[in-house]
Amino acid sequence: MNQKHRPYIVLFMLSLLFLAGCGKPTGNQPTGNVVVEKEKPVVKIGASLSLTGGSAFMGEGMRNAMELAIHNLGPTKYKYELVFEDDAMNPKMAADASQKLITIDHVDAILSLSSGTGNVVSQFTQPNKVIHFGVASDPTVAEGEYNFIHWTPPEEETRALISELERRNLHNVAFISFNQQGEKAIMNDFSHRVEGTEISVVSTKIFNNGEKDFKTYLLQIEEERPDVIVVLAFSPEIEIIMKQIKELDIDTPVTSIEAVEFSEQPELFEGVWYIQAADPTDTFLADYVSTYGKQPAPGTANAYDEVNMIVAGFERAGKNPLKKPSTAEVVAELHKIKDFPGALGPLTVPESGIVLSHAVVRMVKDGKFVTIKP
Amino acid sequence: MVMSQLVMNSLIAGSIYALVACGFSLIYTTNRFMHFAHGTTIVAAGYLLYQLFQVLGIPFFAASFVSICLAGMLGLSTYYYLYLPLQKRKASNIVLLIASIGVLIFIENLIQLIFGASVKSIGYIKIARGMDLLGAVITPLQLTIILSSIILLGVLSFLMYKTILGRNMRAVADNPELSSIIGIDHVKVSKYSFLIGSYLAGIAGILIGLEQNLEPTMGTSLMIKGFTGAVIGGVGSVPAAALGSYLLGFAENFGIWYLPSGYKDAIAFILLFLFLLFRPSGMFGREKGASHD
Amino acid sequence: MLEIQNLTAGYGELEVLQEVSLHIGPAEIVALIGPNGAGKSTVIKSVFGLTHIARGMITFKEKKITKMKTSDLVGLGISYVPQGKINFPSLSVLENLEIGAPAGQDKALLTKNLSFVFHKFPALREKREKPAYTLSGGQQQMLALGRALMREPALLLLDEPSLGLSPKLQKEAFTMINSLRADGIAIIIVEQNAKKAIEIADRTYLLEEGKVVLEGGREMITHKKIKSVYLGGRY
Numbered sequence: 001m002n003q004k005h006r007p008y009i010v011l012f013m014l015s016l017l018f019l020a021g022c023g024k025p026t027g028n029q030p031t032g033n034v035v036v037e038k039e040k041p042v043v044k045i046g047a048s049l050s051l052t053g054g055s056a057f058m059g060e061g062m063r064n065a066m067e068l069a070i071h072n073l074g075p076t077k078y079k080y081e082l083v084f085e086d087d088a089m090n091p092k093m094a095a096d097a098s099q100k101l102i103t104i105d106h107v108d109a110i111l112s113l114s115s116g117t118g119n120v121v122s123q124f125t126q127p128n129k130v131i132h133f134g135v136a137s138d139p140t141v142a143e144g145e146y147n148f149i150h151w152t153p154p155e156e157e158t159r160a161l162i163s164e165l166e167r168r169n170l171h172n173v174a175f176i177s178f179n180q181q182g183e184k185a186i187m188n189d190f191s192h193r194v195e196g197t198e199i200s201v202v203s204t205k206i207f208n209n210g211e212k213d214f215k216t217y218l219l220q221i222e223e224e225r226p227d228v229i230v231v232l233a234f235s236p237e238i239e240i241i242m243k244q245i246k247e248l249d250i251d252t253p254v255t256s257i258e259a260v261e262f263s264e265q266p267e268l269f270e271g272v273w274y275i276q277a278a279d280p281t282d283t284f285l286a287d288y289v290s291t292y293g294k295q296p297a298p299g300t301a302n303a304y305d306e307v308n309m310i311v312a313g314f315e316r317a318g319k320n321p322l323k324k325p326s327t328a329e330v331v332a333e334l335h336k337i338k339d340f341p342g343a344l345g346p347l348t349v350p351e352s353g354i355v356l357s358h359a360v361v362r363m364v365k366d367g368k369f370v371t372i373k374p
Numbered sequence: 375m376v377m378s379q380l381v382m383n384s385l386i387a388g389s390i391y392a393l394v395a396c397g398f399s400l401i402y403t404t405n406r407f408m409h410f411a412h413g414t415t416i417v418a419a420g421y422l423l424y425q426l427f428q429v430l431g432i433p434f435f436a437a438s439f440v441s442i443c444l445a446g447m448l449g450l451s452t453y454y455y456l457y458l459p460l461q462k463r464k465a466s467n468i469v470l471l472i473a474s475i476g477v478l479i480f481i482e483n484l485i486q487l488i489f490g491a492s493v494k495s496i497g498y499i500k501i502a503r504g505m506d507l508l509g510a511v512i513t514p515l516q517l518t519i520i521l522s523s524i525i526l527l528g529v530l531s532f533l534m535y536k537t538i539l540g541r542n543m544r545a546v547a548d549n550p551e552l553s554s555i556i557g558i559d560h561v562k563v564s565k566y567s568f569l570i571g572s573y574l575a576g577i578a579g580i581l582i583g584l585e586q587n588l589e590p591t592m593g594t595s596l597m598i599k600g601f602t603g604a605v606i607g608g609v610g611s612v613p614a615a616a617l618g619s620y621l622l623g624f625a626e627n628f629g630i631w632y633l634p635s636g637y638k639d640a641i642a643f644i645l646l647f648l649f650l651l652f653r654p655s656g657m658f659g660r661e662k663g664a665s666h667d
Numbered sequence: 668m669l670e671i672q673n674l675t676a677g678y679g680e681l682e683v684l685q686e687v688s689l690h691i692g693p694a695e696i697v698a699l700i701g702p703n704g705a706g707k708s709t710v711i712k713s714v715f716g717l718t719h720i721a722r723g724m725i726t727f728k729e730k731k732i733t734k735m736k737t738s739d740l741v742g743l744g745i746s747y748v749p750q751g752k753i754n755f756p757s758l759s760v761l762e763n764l765e766i767g768a769p770a771g772q773d774k775a776l777l778t779k780n781l782s783f784v785f786h787k788f789p790a791l792r793e794k795r796e797k798p799a800y801t802l803s804g805g806q807q808q809m810l811a812l813g814r815a816l817m818r819e820p821a822l823l824l825l826d827e828p829s830l831g832l833s834p835k836l837q838k839e840a841f842t843m844i845n846s847l848r849a850d851g852i853a854i855i856i857v858e859q860n861a862k863k864a865i866e867i868a869d870r871t872y873l874l875e876e877g878k879v880v881l882e883g884g885r886e887m888i889t890h891k892k893i894k895s896v897y898l899g900g901r902y
Contacts, residue, residue: 054589056491179636205635210595212586215383216627219376236493236587247504247513248379259506265495442711538770541762548755555715556767556814557741610757 040079041324046107046212048097050089061297069307098124115182133306135299142353150355152187152277160359173228174203183232231256242268269364278357284343305342378509388623389523392616394600397574399615404543404567407467411477413593419445419579442576448571486590494588538542601644674723676713683709685877698868700861705874707857711824715747746815749830753811756800767814784813805836823854
């Protein structure tokens with residue numbers, strides 16, 4: 001073989017490969033009147049998730065769930081694709097991500113994670129008629145008929161918390177919380193609900209992202225002699241708070257909402273009871289664990305359901321296999337969803353767009369998460 | 375007692391900031407530009423220890439020693455392969471600052487790529503109730519942090535004020551043109567400043583990593599606090615920078631005692647702003663310039 | 668001791684000096700006077716390797732030193748006291764002096780030189796532990812001179828030693844410089860104060876626009892050029 005000929009040989013081989021790739025038949029195709037895969041209209045489901053930063057474990061879980069959902073789809077009228085953007089749970093980055101997903105990727109739907117970013121994404125999706133499902137506790141994320149939330153609402157969790165506190169006779173409550181909309185919404189809701197009861201909030205300490213030293217906050221809280229400290233924080237702050245509570249020899253009982261199961265140091269929470277959003281079904285758990293080799297994070301099962309609901313919406317609304325339905329039509333279908341089989345149990349989408357699921361009380365016993373009050 | 379706990383908390387916080395500020399100030403004092411990548415030297419040391427001790431199972435003190443040495447190398451290399459060539463091309467201090475930030479971003483992302491974004495814990499010390507000391511509760515690690523900070527401060531001060539190398543470092547900082555006229559080797563002095571400053575960063579990384587766990591972006595927030603402490607005390611002097619850091623620790627902890635809790639970060643920023651505006655040479659710094667009759 | 672022959676030098680592309688020649692012998696004081704921008708400072712900076720030398724030759728004790736590196740010149744016995752910020756403000760007086768000594772110098776020699784300097788400038792001995800910025804203007808000059816002497820130089824290059832000093836202090840400064848001559852040191856001074864310069868120097872060179880236009884001893888003070896242009900001024 002001659003030097004001069006080599007480029008032509010390479011080019012020829014590349015062309016062969018290219019042709020081979022193109023002509024390859026894909027997937028199972030029913031016989032008869034059929035639309036070839038690559039001609040099916042594509043529905044793009046985008047996501048603005050925290051793939052980096054302290055909450056990356058949740059963003060990654062949701063991404064995995066979304067891919068799992070697509071993987072598990074049977075034959076569908078339309079082709080479903082996913083587009084991921086990282087927002088590090090930062091509203092500004094979520095704005096950039098939404099912009100890109102809508103104007104460049106032309107997505108039909110977006111999934112988001114957190115109240116802060118969800119509220120930003122909602123501002124983009126509603127006017128652009130893009131469907132949006134948020135995993136968020138702040139109900140304003142669901143304002144507008146294109147915006148939905150699939151997350152145990154804070155009222156649910158607060159309700160569960162209050163009833164457990166009453167059951168255990170814990171009346172003076174202190175909060176130490178992350179400075180975020182969702183957490184503030186929970187504390188506000190809590191204060192309203194306990195008005196006129198024996199429960200009262202004796203101290204509230206709020207910290208910003210990245211805080212590593214809670215010792216003085218804890219000292220101040222202890223001064224008020226609470227019966228229980230409610231920690232509204234996720235990793236990494238919650239572990240540091242627990243560590244510092246132990247080191248400062250504070251024996252006031254501690255509780256939390258949502259975060260305990262997703263800590264990488266469950267031994268810190270031995271004996272702690274906490275509020276948890278709805279449990280994913282065993283089927284989903286088995287599927288997820290066998291695929292990814294680890295437990296799902298908060299929001300993971302929700303993302304799975306969200307993708308499936310969106311797909312159901314498109315499949316039900318679409319009458320023409322060669323043309324996607326409009327998102328307005330899909331939204332109408334979404335609002336009809338009742339007892340939809342989801343990873344979080346049977347799901348119903350009410351008028352508000354906030355999908356209902358229930359909170360439970362659990363405890364860490366011998367390193368295991370045990371539901372003590374469903 | 376509450377007050378002694380508050381004081382203890384302040385000392386611990388101040389010591390952490392001082393550990394950061396000392397190395398940074400040493401480098402700034404000698405080289406007169408902001409080596410923001412100092413923060414990443416700290417983080418890198420922490421993650422190195424994690425990798426060596428937690429992942430590979432190398433004994434703790436050996437792993438720490440290696441991490442500190444490598445931190446020193448990292449700082450020195452940054453000087454030798456990045457800043458020095460830029461300086462030879464007559465780069466301004468702004469360019470060096472930008473290069474420094476570039477290194478910071480690069481290394482933070484590298485760490486995130488290798489170790490992932492989630493928090494890592496160096497499991498050397500079991501979490502346990504602290505001990506009683508002077509009416510406050512403090513863990514052995516926290517006490518070590520305070521003592522290390524004070525000892526290192528002493529060692530650095532000795533270096534700066536009682537050795538020829540230290541004298542030359544201060545001379546280069548004071549009057550760089552004159553120092554080269556009288557024959558001081560700038561490059562040698564700078565190399566030492568980066569090496570020693572980065573060893574300090576290594577020690578800081580290990581202690582802070584043990585106390586606060588590891589996260590790829592922790593360098594940035596540590597640098598902000600350390601830098602603020604240095605400005606409050608006086609950037610041009612290592613002991614002043616340390617003192618300023620302690621002041622910051624006290625200001626933050628006593629501040630949030632009396633102010634609403636969300637203001638903790640604001641305290642640092644407000645102090646930084648006030649000092650930069652009204653007294654940039656810091657509380658213990660001297661307004662530059664000799665007295666005349 | 669020092670010979671400058673046909674020196675053409677400047678900064679970068681800019682040639683400030685044009686074919687300047689001068690010489691100085693041991694225990695001589697030579698003054699360089701002239702208007703701003705004449706190139707006076709450039710001459711001594713050139714001796715010390717701080718300028719770009721295009722043409723010409725500089726010899727020191729019969730050795731060619733044109734274009735030699737600054738750090739090597741220091742070792743040969745030439746000390747330079749520049750204009751402006753002349754000391755290390757936060758270092759103590761003692762440290763300012765010690766730093767002027769060659770690295771790794773014999774302790775006994777260092778102590779000997781320190782005593783010599785303190786003997787010449789008793790005020791410095793008093794303030795030896797104090798930082799340099801606490802010194803008055805005159806004392807700062809003393810300190811700068813003292814540091815230059817720590818190298819036991821054969822040749823001292825002083826750039827405007829009286830700058831910023833009150834008339835009384837200027838007198839003191841010049842007295843100091845004069846006394847150094849007794850120790851065998853050759854001194855080149857760049858001076859704005861033409862009258863004083865001529866008085867103290869053995870010989871004076873007048874520079875204008877990078878060229879030597881006049882050379883002479885103390886009789887120069889009566890030269891019409893000097894009288895009309897310079898002595899009618901502020902000083």
